[in-house]
Amino acid sequence: MRELFENSRDLIAEINTSFIRPLATQIDWSWRLNGIIGARGTGKTTLLLQHLSTTHGIGEEAVYISLDDIYFSSNRLIDFIKAFRLKGGKYLYIDEVHKYPEWAREIKNVHDLYKDIQITFTGSSIIDILKQDVDLSRRAVIYELPGLSFREFLLLSGIKEIEAIPISDLVKNHQEISMELTKDFRPLKYFEDYLTYGYYPFFLEGTKSFKRKLKQVINLVIQTDLNFIEGYDPKNARKVNQLLYILASNVPFKPNISKLSDKIGIHRNTLIQYLHYLEKASVIHLVNPEGISISTLQKPEKVYLRNTNLAYALAPDKTNIGSLRETFFISQVQPIGTLNIPMNGDFSFEDRYIFEIGGQNKGRKQINELKNAHIVSDEIERGIDNRIPLWLFGLLY
Structure with a gap:
């Protein structure tokens, strides 16, 4: 788990914030559950890390994780979030949610149980929020990130x-x-x-x-x-x-x-x-x-x-x-x-x-x-x- 936090700090420290996509200003970051979908390569991960860098910096309250990390092949997301919360964590930025089979159910459970946790997640544009086995449609606000315009x-x-x-x-x-x-x-x-x-x-x-x-x-x-x-x-x-x-x-x-x-x-x-x-x-x-x-x-x-x-x-x-x-x-x-x-x-x-x-x-x-x-x-x-x-x-x- 410590490696996830170290990886998050390294990525935040290295991210370039000189150019930020307009979608960043359209997202209501105060909402407790946001989702960002879009095609591969359009900059979803960069958007998350830029917001982390400019809003939270390197601290204990906010962390970036990716669900394609090997850690989550043998550890549950919800257990990580519980431990994160006990250490004073409040803001969780989750990448590649579609790589984790139970992502929708566990995020829904966290949203319902812990009112002091804010989650923003990203996933492939193939994700259909309305067709998950749990109802996220009333909880999550979904944004789509297109490729660069001219x-x-x-x-x-x-x-x-x-x-x-x-x-x-x-x-x-x-x-x-x-x-x-x-x-x-x-x-x-x-x-x-x-x-x-x-x-x-x-x-x-x-x-x-x-x-x-x-x-x-x-x-x-x-x-x-x-x-x-x-x-x-x-x-x-x-x-x-x-x-x-x-x-x-x-x-x-x-x-x-x-x-x-x-x-x-x-x-x-x-x-x-x-x-x-x-x-x-x-x-x-x-x-x-x-x-x-x-x-x-x-x-x-x-x-x-x-x-x-x-x-x-x-x-x-x-x-x-x-x-x-x-x-x-x-x-x-x-x-x-x-x-x-x-x-x-x-x-x-x-x-x-x-x-x-x-x-x-x-x-x-x-x-x-x-x-x-x-x-x-x-x-x-x-x-x-x-x-x-x-x-x-x-x-x-």
């Missing part, structure tokens, strides 16, 4: 500091916003770098090794994280890898489920379930038509990779500029609201706006008669009328 990438890289822009302001005032920002800033100079390696904070460890590390992250998702989904058969990991390569080579993918299930060698219902699993693991986006309720047995209208970095890592010889544009748009907009596929246009956002994505010469033909419809154009710095630069959508969070 805005955060610019800030973290030391290129430019820009405030996040609400989508309503962006749509209404994009001409003035883009004109002001580009007085001394060339966004397209950095845009391709972001598409290639800017979504995951670990690009700071070196861009040359970035693709290799990202492939390792995806392998861990398929080989490890998906095993925590009820009903998932780990023997099909190779087939999930095959599915993911097909998707990466053909995005945006409009799935023919029968042909795809024959090609991979799994039942069509199993294939649809695996698509939903990969979405829960934040590897892909499933986009459905307007007015269609989402079901785990429903075939999606289109399948996109979660972000453009995955395209360059998984199928670099298959990247397509049109697909990259749409994937970028989804990755930047989906964290702030719901996107669907309308009758006309590429995407609708919260039934408020319709967007058609394309290059600088993209025409209005498909959305000409529609209200609140806008062209989103790559390869332009500044907008005009209802033509909005694509890069601006990277400033939403």
Whole structure:
């Protein structure tokens, strides 16, 4: 147990707090039970350690632990918390909860028994709080940490500091916003770098090794994280890898489920379930038509990779500029609201706006008669009328 505290102190002492994700200010840290979920590699552990460092420092009242530590292979979490409390502990930051089979039940018991203990936990985005064998939904407030936006990438890289822009302001005032920002800033100079390696904070460890590390992250998702989904058969990991390569080579993918299930060698219902699993693991986006309720047995209208970095890592010889544009748009907009596929246009956002994505010469033909419809154009710095630069959508969070 002493080693866990020493490890916590070492990590807190070493953590860099010069850049902190905006989610840190949105979390109500005074709430007694918070959960942070998100894809591997997006910075959940860093967020915990930064808050520990800036709020508690190195002391006895707060500690960081990870439930994939070998200590918890033969020791119960609840026993550790009892001992921690007896030593004056109050604030517990728990990483990788999904690696510990009884995590939900034991955290629920601690929450109900000890009113003086505050817990913040992190876990893979595959975690479904509502489907645990105990009810945490009334106790825990859950936050999701997406990957870096283009805005955060610019800030973290030391290129430019820009405030996040609400989508309503962006749509209404994009001409003035883009004109002001580009007085001394060339966004397209950095845009391709972001598409290639800017979504995951670990690009700071070196861009040359970035693709290799990202492939390792995806392998861990398929080989490890998906095993925590009820009903998932780990023997099909190779087939999930095959599915993911097909998707990466053909995005945006409009799935023919029968042909795809024959090609991979799994039942069509199993294939649809695996698509939903990969979405829960934040590897892909499933986009459905307007007015269609989402079901785990429903075939999606289109399948996109979660972000453009995955395209360059998984199928670099298959990247397509049109697909990259749409994937970028989804990755930047989906964290702030719901996107669907309308009758006309590429995407609708919260039934408020319709967007058609394309290059600088993209025409209005498909959305000409529609209200609140806008062209989103790559390869332009500044907008005009209802033509909005694509890069601006990277400033939403």
